[in-house]
Amino acid sequence: MAKAQDTRFYADPLMIHWHPSGAVSALDREVLVDIVDSNAIHLGTGRLDVDGPIIATGHQAWFWHPGILAKDMAMAQSASYHNGHMLHLVVDHDVHPAMQMPIPIQNHDAMVGKVIQLAKVREDIPIASQEPVDIKQVQDNLWYLKQEQSASLGKALVDIPDCCNLAQQITVILTRLMKQWVGDVPVLYSTQLMQLPTAKR
Structure with missing residues (x-):
């Protein structure tokens, strides 16, 4: 794996230079x-x-804020309007704290943010390169939530289901949570883009 200038971004060198056309x-x-x-x-x-x-949108696989859900809702509406199909791109070659979830908490008269660590994961390698977490760890940390x-x-x-890596595991959870707003979302991983014929040229 080659490291790009941005320390949070790791990718195969071919992916860095590949620019898909419209x-x-x-x-x-x-x-x-x-x-x-x-x-x-x-x-x-x-x-x-x-x-x-x-009609596509996407984001890294982690427990993101509602603004990301809004993108998927807009995608679903646009796909319906244009008689098209949704596609959510999961950026799984990124490095980020994938099992942290920020939540708002009422503290007297103020609303404050708290970050919950749902499970221990590494934050120095891409989530596509990490093993799935023990779901019991996540379940044990739900007591923080309402x-x-x-x-x-x-x-x-x-x-x-049995997942090959952490990115897949988080994707399953997120697509289940999104389903009531956007339905069954087709998913593609950024690491899978290199399987397309155009990317191999």
């Missing part, structure tokens, strides 16, 4: 659909159709 070739689209379908089978995420426009918050997250933690 148009997706027929061959790229075919491979893309196969990759997304494979993710759907393994992780329970959404599927992508061969035809029609793709009852309605812990109930939603707790439900998303049930029957997690």
